[in-house]
Amino acid sequence: MGPGMGGSINKINVGGAWTTIVHASTSKHVAPAEQRNKLCRYMKMLSRKATCHSHGQDSSYFLGLQEYEKNPYHEVHNPSGIIQMGLAENQLSFDLIESWLSRNSDRTNFIENGRSIFRDLALFQDYHGLPAFKKADENLNLAVNINSQVLAEFVEEIRGNKVRFDPNKLVLTAGATSANETLIFCLAEPGEAFLVPTPYYPGFDRDLKWRTEVEIVPVHCSSLNHFRLTKSALEEAYQQAQKLKLKVKGVLITNPSNPLGTTMTKDELHHLITFAVAKEIHIVSDEIYSGTVFDSPSFVSVIEAAKIKYPKDTTLWSRIHIVYSLSKDLGLPGFRVGMIYSNNEAVISAATKMSSFGLVSSQTQYLLSKILGDRKFTKYYIKENQRRVKKRHEMLVLGLKKAGIRCLKSNAGLFCWVDMRHLLRTSTFDAEMELWKKIVCEVGLNISPGSSCHCSEPGWFRVCFSNMSKETLNLSMQRIKAFVDSINGGRYGQNDARSLCSSRSKKVTCYMGFIIVKICLST
């Protein structure tokens, strides 16, 4: 990034590779030459993983988060600061959990049957999950325990109780981050590949590739059909992998999608399943947003679709794996509660052992077993949370519409996939970056550019809406409107007299701007 981003990022060329130096909080300021020498020495002493960029954290997605950290908005202390719209957090329903806690403090104070169980919790490190409540009919290897059971029931509830989840087939992990990495470790060798439809969550570059050394081959989805997954896109990606001599081990989908906010249709699921059957590969379905579906069509998991389409093909089912987490639905990302669900015993066995590297704190398991164990509460929570997400979503869509900006029609997630193609100077990723920098630095909104999500078309942005108050959201809408108005006031026009859209820039303000601009850009 250039000096416009605050000068905190420098790129240097070391041995032919461009390396980004982000000032670590521990290092004092050193002169550039000294820093280069130090870095050269470092790079020989550390692993490749430590010195390459597969951690993906040089992406604009993370850089935007950093810019926000430097100048965060606060309604009183920093009213002109950057509003965080790049973090898909659910802050809408905390009051529900807080009031549950205050009503149930006697159930969460580590006392059971009059006896303190603190000690049992503190000691507990079995990777099967909390043991203190083991059922009588357990078998040694796959103990049923309350925590897996309540989690399984919660997951069922979210899916409208249409599918059964067997607690024995569940592995607890430290967040979905760890679940995804663990699954990749189990399913692919270094150098092999997973197909991932674009646009996708920027964190996958780290979670799926970094330490596993597995490659991602993108499956390009296009706005022409609302970014739906098609048979031909899957085939094309597979051919591409073959060309690159990469063995494809599976497809990883996010359903509901991040960043699109859409649930996969039955057709998409069928294409995917047929493809996976034909190629004999795995399907990993990251369903972390499944509790945020607020509108029709209702959520259908790939495992449900597979059981309907191939009711007897147990081999197929053993190649479908689900990832879930409480970070989005319950809004508890700090607690690091993720899970892998699979019908494949070998995967469960291996993943369980690997979970040693990232178990869920027993203190947290205990708290959650209490909250999730209250079925009445969870039923209510799920419905109410969905209602609030829907309301917020509507607010954002309407607010953007007033500024002449359209979003992809969506029915889930904590964000909108916003179409700002008409605001680009040219239909390029450079122009997208330019627009993005303006929006972050001048307008003061940290939104995520589509390129950071590997979108194949420039001009799309992910804008989150559930991690702030209503007032802050309104303010962000006002800022966007003011920005768009200022563009139409001629700033863009003055600089780009000869650009494709300059003579038509006035049409951007038209209420139906989206369609017209699209036509303009294509002429």
Add this chain to the structure above:
Amino acid sequence: MALMLRNQEHFLSKIATNNGHGEDSPYFDGWKAYDSDPYHHTKNPKGVIQMGLAENQLSFDLIQDWIMNNPRASICTAEGADDFKDIAIYQDYHGLPEFRNAIAKFMGKVRGDMATFDPDRIVMSGGATGAHETMVFCLADPGDAFLVPTPYYAGFDRDLRWRTGAQLVPVICDSSNNFTVTRDALEAAYTKAQEAKIKVKGLLITNPSNPLGTILDRETLKSIVRFTDEKNIHLVSDEIYAATVFKRPSFISIAEILEEQDMEGINRDLMHIVYSLSKDMGFPGFRIGILYSYNDAVVSCARKMSSFGLVSTQTQHLIASMLSDDHFVDKFIIESKHRLAKRHGVFTKGLEQVGIGSLESNAGLFFWMDLRRLLSEATVEAEMALWRIIIKEVKLNVSPGSSFHCSEPGWFRVCFANMDDETMRVALRRIKTFVLQTKGGQEASAKKQCRRQRLQVSLSFRRMEDIMMTPHLIMTPHSPICSSPLVRART
């Protein structure tokens, strides 16, 4: 079923289907025996007593009291619920600042304030298990190796190698010098690796040692630091048992060594510490692992990797509160050591009475028991045979030295801090009975007379030779070596 498993495995990675997880090792067999027949005072008094799990259960009452008196530290109480939202949302991999500050302060206290720790260099991980794996991911490529002195914690085979693809090269230590890590042993291991064309990236030491329960003295530490510095390889010091040093000499961390004047020229970029609260405070369930590095790039990389195993913020919050309570921490550290010392003393003295010695130790949650004279021959097979008897007949899950890659058969790690007093008495009784019932039993009572002079002589090399030369002979009271009894703990 087995066929289905095999078919399912066909689609998985090698990592998922090999046994790099190490759970087929005998170390875990003992656990399984315990799991299927666990001891209980009343419900299962003939069950297996767990002495293979290095847990610190002696001081929970102190912590429970603190928690009762500090409801604000828990976000689930009326007093603490205000913090709930901020804590539940916080997922920054830097960790709560108050958590890092509290950990840095605690680490300093545990080292007698002989070293200070910078909170900005503290990186979280999923327990020390996660910290070790992350460290290797940062420092080594697949195929690279770490030197590790034997005997070492069985879990390292998994933590350092399984998903990282790294290798371990043992640095052989033996009882001739109380298993000290010598320069010669380090050089020998390094040379061996070079000859096998294995690239050595670092040395991992555990100090205080698991399974030995001993600490490294100043000179040994300096010699180790000089060795790694000369070879330009990393030094990772696992100090997870630092606060379990229950009697003198006091613990010396490499953090302290680095502050010494004659260590000024040492390259700090090669120095790293792994820590955890699982042993010192007895919180393995809370998964509080810490990676501390003097190398900025490692801190930066490890921090990104910590996303794969962050500490739950609920737990960070609790720990931050607890460890900032100076009065509590000071009291806890002293009392915990006192209880560990007492427990250690009871066991080692009790065993001496029946002629069983152990390596002289002053730390850890276990002692290194010497059963060599009970072996029919000095081989691993004999050790495993003896171990199976101990599990099945004596009903104690102790860990055989071979599972720690010990080069000498006959040593066993016995954990003593994970049971109450009653269980401890039962365990001791069982051991005594077993020993007295075997051939060695008769010598034991005779040995008691030899030992009245309370000699505290460590095992000499010559004596070692004697034992090795007469593998089939269990020592008799008339043996010329009666006058130099087995190594035992100081009382």
